[in-house]
Amino acid sequence: MNIRQLAAAAALVIGASSSAEAGLISNGGFDTGSFSGWAHSFDATPGDNFVNCNSPNVSPSCAAWLGNSSGLGTLSQSFATAIGASYNVEFFLTAFNGSRGADDNEFHVDFGGTRIFDQTNVPAPATNVPSGPLFVFTQHDIPVTATSLATTLTFYERDLPGFLFLDSVDVTLVASAPLTTAIAEPASLGLLAGGFIGWSLLGRRRRASSKGL
16 A cells, blocks of 8 residues: 555545544434435335324424335435444334234344344333323444445334334444555565665676776
């Protein structure tokens, strides 16, 4: 790795650090009132997946109500990362079944194509009822390491009797990728040494020729 490559790597890490201070996820709290900033693939059933900003039971602001009933729905977002850097994936999750039956749901999370969270039948706390207080969310913090310069965070969800609530999604930088200095291989060192020896011999021959004249 030459000096230019090292400088470029350092600039990438510094840039990733600066952007991570404010978080890498756009609209992670769904406070726009929509899924803006997110790519999604949901079933066509009306009311299965939406953002609700009018339910005092969930939070003072907004949350994603996820209830795909036909297969797994997906919600994803891509962002720049530094190879080898450590990040923290954070999200708040809970379930609500109301009077529509027992837990029958699943929720999975992939970071860069690697499964980092996998849960079937996320429990709905007994207090999560329409007339109750604020719903009880569980905070999840998952350490991950980036393996590419662009990473996609993907949520997979299904909830047949009710909804899964997702809120406050973020990805933050924990530790920058270590900078490594390339060490020349033995073969390269041999070629370099051979070059010096060759130039030395050539210089001696030129001096000898000059004396002969």
